[in-house]
Amino acid sequence: xxxxxxxxxxxxxxxxxxxxxxxxxxxxxxxxxxxxxxxxxxxxxxxxxxxxxxxxxxxxxxxxxxxxxxxxxxxxxxxxxxxxxxxxxxxxxxxxxxxxxxxxxxxxxxxxxxxxxxxxxxxxxxxxxxxxxxxxxxxxxxxxxxxxxxxxxxxxxxxxxxxxxxxxxxxxxxxxxxxxxxxxxxxxxxxxxxxxxxxxxxxxxxxxxxxxxxxxxxxxxxxxxxxxxxxxxxxxxxxxxxxxxxxxxxxxxxxxxxxxxxxxxxxxxxxxxxxxxxxxxxxxxxxxxxxxxxxxxxxxxxxx
Numbered sequence: 348x349x350x351x352x353x354x355x356x357x358x359x360x361x362x363x364x365x366x367x368x369x370x371x372x373x374x375x376x377x378x379x380x381x382x383x384x385x386x387x388x389x390x391x392x393x394x395x396x397x398x399x400x401x402x403x404x405x406x407x408x409x410x411x412x413x414x415x416x417x418x419x420x421x422x423x424x425x426x427x428x429x430x431x432x433x434x435x436x437x438x439x440x441x442x443x444x445x446x447x448x449x450x451x452x453x454x455x456x457x458x459x460x461x462x463x464x465x466x467x468x469x470x471x472x473x474x475x476x477x478x479x480x481x482x483x484x485x486x487x488x489x490x491x492x493x494x495x496x497x498x499x500x501x502x503x504x505x506x507x508x509x510x511x512x513x514x515x516x517x518x519x520x521x522x523x524x525x526x527x528x529x530x531x532x533x534x535x536x537x538x539x540x541x542x543x544x545x546x547x548x549x550x551x552x553x554x555x556x557x558x559x560x561x562x563x564x565x566x567x568x569x570x571x572x573x574x575x576x577x578x579x580x581x582x583x584x585x586x587x588x589x590x591x592x593x594x595x596x597x598x599x600x601x602x603x604x605x606x607x608x609x610x611x612x613x614x615x616x617x618x619x620x621x622x623x624x625x626x627x628x629x630x631x632x633x634x635x636x637x638x639x640x641x642x643x644x645x646x647x648x649x650x651x
Contacts, residue, residue, distance in 0.1 A: 366590070369590040370602045372590070376606055379580050442526040448516070449461065449465055460512075482595050482596060491639040495603075
């Protein structure tokens with residue numbers, strides 16, 4: 348059955364809203380990363396990951412409880428519940444691993460350098476989505492992802508002195524790719540607020556043993572920064588989950604590269620990492636990649 352014109356327009360509007368949410372989330376999340384880098388001098392990556400989840404849960408839990416009171420979830424078959432929880436556990440495990448490895452990397456190298464290696468994620472996510480979710484690959488999306496990766500390489504220009512830390516950031520990106528695909532696969536199962544609440548709760552439980560073993564008591568200043576880190580993380584995660592309810596992985600993946608803009612600006616402002624001409628060229632390529640996807644027309648519907 349051929350979709351109507353109204354359905355096609357609605358699909359396009361949903362996709363554009365998904366792009367807007369994803370772009371906004373990627374532009375604000377470097378604030379949380381910069382705070383984590385600043386705090387890494389006194390706290391371990393596992394502890395910072397744990398308190399980030401804890402602070403974020405403090406912001407989102409009241410909203411989730413209110414939402415659940417107004418609209419309780421319908422009963423689901425045990426088999427369906429089992430598959431859902433398995434997917435959520437795997438999804439959260441990939442995200443926890445990605446975040447912790449990324450915090451290890453940014454504690455040792457500049458934000459932009461770590462992000463450039465981390466941005467293998469959209470390429471891996473695109474390939475995984477095509478295989479696991481059977482999402483359609485077209486030339487524009489492949490070109491956008493390729494351009495984004497070229498832009499990331501221009502920003503990073505990794506040298507031999509940072510190769511080990513770059514590999515850590517690269518491993519973080521691969522874990523993030525798995526998280527992105529699982530987010531798309533499960534995005535329709537629960538409302539975004541509930542999905543994020545489950546993700547944060549599972550992450551806190553997974554990281555708790557490591558946080559206890561590497562415990563360091565935050566100062567008053569650190570506590571305020573941790574709360575800000577949690578708020579930014581909550582907002583960006585809500586927007587990301589909502590975006591994946593509206594658009595495909597290949598459409599949204601190139602917009603992950605927008606995080607480089609915020610990371611480069613914050614790296615310079617807070618840590619004195621002055622962007623070079625090659626870095627600005629890389630950011631320009633990344634923006635072009637995002638615009639290619641944002642202006643792409645949806646594929647023609649198949650005839651029945």
